[in-house]
Amino acid sequence: MFKSLVSGSKPAAALSTFSSRPFSSRPQKNKQQRFPNPRLRTHAISFMDGDYSDFNDKAHEEDAFAADEEWELAPMNDDQEDEEYLARKQAEQEALKYQQEEDAKRQRWIENAKPPVREVEIDERGRAYGRGGRKTSTARVWIQPGLGTVTVNNREFLDYFSRETDREIILSPFVATNTCGKFDVVVSVEGGGVTGKAGAIRHGIARALEKYNPDYRPPMKRLGFMTRDSRMVERKKIGLKKARKAPQWVRR
Template structure:
């Protein structure tokens, strides 16, 4: 029992010595830790950042690189692929929030869903890719909710119903 107490006392002394040594170099370790924890850009060999975006049944694969602001969707220009201005506005929202309009070239491929779901998927993927290209852009995108996947999907049809919830028309006679 006495040997255990000596061992514990020795352990306490060792801990105190480490704590004293740590306070002397605390400032240098804090700056080193801050530099090590600062998020680094995730880019490939071509200087692009990649992310996947999803909305409803649509899946968008998005690549972002520094450029002149050109957006290509499935090999076509954004104005021909998304003819409605509202859908183009949805896609451009991450640029407006981060004030980087015209600074990135975007190439994306979209599959599944309709045009509205595809536009939401492109916005989701674009927001993630921009956050990976420059981690400083992530906080404003997160504040606007662009990094969160919109999980709303069409409800499935149930048996005994005309649609998901609508019943067949009631006939009294």
């Protein structure tokens, strides 16, 4: 068959049609068939036969607010106007009062946030005074520029505090402020034991150094020398040998 087509037994048009058609079982669609445009909104306005009326047009309905009609406001009496005016004024006054209170509170916060101004407090003899406490001990301390002599209850420093740990506790404020050997110290201490007296003297020396020069406060405050140690001895409990020590338990 193919040989007869090539030889020219059929027209050339038939040959071209046969050769260009794809080999498929589906029938060939008509090329003249056209599909509607999906972008065309035929449902919005009908434009066939010159009909341009809109289905959603509400021109035939009556306008609720016609231009030629005058608007009528609801009548309002004088009493109602006065009540609304007073209520509005009261709300304004309350808002103003609340704002003033908030401003005053914010100003107090700003003032309280500022660090207090610390002044030098030195007596006529050139001494600075500080009072300290620890447990049941109370110490009164006076410092003045000198060679670093320390006197405790009219006794030598080494005689009154024989333990080195107690002496280190007492001299720690001078080490923190780099003022070792620059001040003479006179102490009057009473109450408590040796360790409590050493802690009270340290607290008093720290406060006296702050009075002599407020610039000494930050390093001592950082190390906790400016804070009074509020720890106290725990009381003994009934049924126990000491504050927490219990007697030996016997099973039988």
